[in-house]
Amino acid sequence: SRVAAADVHDILRRTFGFSGFRGQQEAVVTRVLAGLPTLALMPTGAGKSLCYQLPALALDGTAIVISPLIALMHDQIRAADALGIRAASMTSADADNAATAEALRAGELDLLYVAPERATTPGFEALLAQARLSLFAIDEAHCVSEWGHDFRPDYRMLRPVLDRFPDIPRLALTATADEVTRSDVLRQLGIPEDGLIVAGFDRPNIRYAIHPRGNAGQQVADFVKRTSGAGIVYATSRAATEQIAQHIAKTGRPTSFYHAGLPPERRSAVQAQFVGSEDMVMVATIAFGMGIDKPDVRFVVHAGLPKSIEAYYQETGRAGRDGDPAEAALLWSPNDFARARQRLSEVEEHRLASERARLDALAGLVETPGCRRAILLKHFGEDPPLACGNCDNCDNPPKVVDTTELARKLLSAVYRTGQS
Ligand code: ADP
Numbered sequence: 191s192r193v194a195a196a197d198v199h200d201i202l203r204r205t206f207g208f209s210g211f212r213g214q215q216e217a218v219v220t221r222v223l224a225g226l227p228t229l230a231l232m233p234t235g236a237g238k239s240l241c242y243q244l245p246a247l248a249l250d251g252t253a254i255v256i257s258p259l260i261a262l263m264h265d266q267i268r269a270a271d272a273l274g275i276r277a278a279s280m281t282s283a284d285a286d287n288a289a290t291a292e293a294l295r296a297g298e299l300d301l302l303y304v305a306p307e308r309a310t311t312p313g314f315e316a317l318l319a320q321a322r323l324s325l326f327a328i329d330e331a332h333c334v335s336e337w338g339h340d341f342r343p344d345y346r347m348l349r350p351v352l353d354r355f356p357d358i359p360r361l362a363l364t365a366t367a368d369e370v371t372r373s374d375v376l377r378q379l380g381i382p383e384d385g386l387i388v389a390g391f392d393r394p395n396i397r398y399a400i401h402p403r404g405n406a407g408q409q410v411a412d413f414v415k416r417t418s419g420a421g422i423v424y425a426t427s428r429a430a431t432e433q434i435a436q437h438i439a440k441t442g443r444p445t446s447f448y449h450a451g452l453p454p455e456r457r458s459a460v461q462a463q464f465v466g467s468e469d470m471v472m473v474a475t476i477a478f479g480m481g482i483d484k485p486d487v488r489f490v491v492h493a494g495l496p497k498s499i500e501a502y503y504q505e506t507g508r509a510g511r512d513g514d515p516a517e518a519a520l521l522w523s524p525n526d527f528a529r530a531r532q533r534l535s536e537v538e539e540h541r542l543a544s545e546r547a548r549l550d551a552l553a554g555l556v557e558t559p560g561c562r563r564a565i566l567l568k569h570f571g572e573d574p575p576l577a578c579g580n581c582d583n584c585d586n587p588p589k590v591v592d593t594t595e596l597a598r599k600l601l602s603a604v605y606r607t608g609q610s
């Protein structure tokens with residue numbers, strides 16, 4: 191690498207104010223500085239921005255950052271400004287695009303954010319040819335894949351632009367991890383398999399437990415009685431949120447319910463109440479939780495099957511953001527799968543295989559006699575532990591019927607019968 195490790199740590203400390211890298215940030219940064227094409231797969235909040243911002247400062251020239259939304263770009267630029275990083279965007283919402291182009295040519299920018307629609311125009315390519323570039327960062331890279339939830343056709347046109355500058359390292363970043371999307375992103379952006387770095391999905395302070403469901407309201411109330419702190423209970427229907435909240439109310443614990451059918455004032459009022467509370471239990475549909483910043487959520491209960499392993503991970507991930515012990519409990523019934531499979535008949539043909547795979551992955555998680563965390567991490571492509579020691583199955587290995595022992599007994603019974 192052209193950049194000394196000492197300089198990298200110096201930038202990390204002085205510009206970003208961090209005492210060290212987190213997770214696999216250093217591995218990603220090292221690859222980028224060595225000019226190697228890389229896909230960084232890290233969950234939301236893991237610190238993906240640093241993976242391209244730091245190399246952008248360490249290397250000569252401007253980093254071109256492809257980003258799908260103007261609001262995201264402007265957030266990033268505000269944060270960069272605050273750190274003294276020279277960042278700008280060229281979008282329809284920016285009045286000074288000509289000046290920005292001039293600053294790019296003059297080498298006065300560390301970072302330039304653009305949407306893929308602009309990045310793939312001949313005019314922009316010509317502008318890039320007049321600039322000194324340090325790297326291409328493709329943020330929210332799952333947008334390249336039709337299988338992802340935010341497919342953006344223009345992400346698919348990026349490859350020729352990147353290939354036009356073969357000496358400029360490319361770094362793709364995303365939090366969306368399923369296998370199909372992952373290999374699609376690698377292929378579409380010309381990154382080799384060994385350029386994939388996956389990390390940071392483990393949430394060691396969350397204890398996972400999965401139980402068969404009986405009377406959900408009663409089970410949740412029992413759970414709440416023996417668990418302290420604030421928590422979220424996800425129910426699968428609006429009616430269920432209200433029913434379960436009634437059960438919890440009987441335990442004396444402060445509780446409320448939340449779903450998209452409530453008036454907006456009521457929703458923001460109970461949400462604010464929850465954020466400020468140390469022991470409230472919010473029973474909600476999945477409409478609740480996104481963008482809520484409450485680090486001390488002590489538990490997340492799923493009273494029914496989540497949509498996918500990704501959704502389960504995201505929803506349980508709202509527990510224990512402060513790093514203190516937290517619990518994730520899931521109640522499921524075989525009926526959940528029967529219903530989900532019925533709904534497959536309404537799915538469009540081309541999505542059927544991936545929808546089936548989504549269900550099978552969930553079945554693998556709830557039915558495993560082994561470590562839950564191992565299943566989760568393997569799903570995200572991370573090397574799993576053999577046993578995490580912090581899930582129901584690790585604490586209490588389920589008794590699996592020993593078929594060889596059973597066969598021996600059967601055989602000996604047959605043998606004895608035959609003898610008599
Ligand atoms: P992502 O894009 O992966 O969701 P961000 O890049 O927005 O995550 O970073 C999430 C938060 O983590 C930011 O507040 C950032 O300042 C912080 N962060 C990133 N790297 C580090 C680090 N090495 N040490 C401490 N905090 C960090």
Ligand code: MG
Nearest residue numbers: 235238239329
């Ligand atoms: Mg990000």
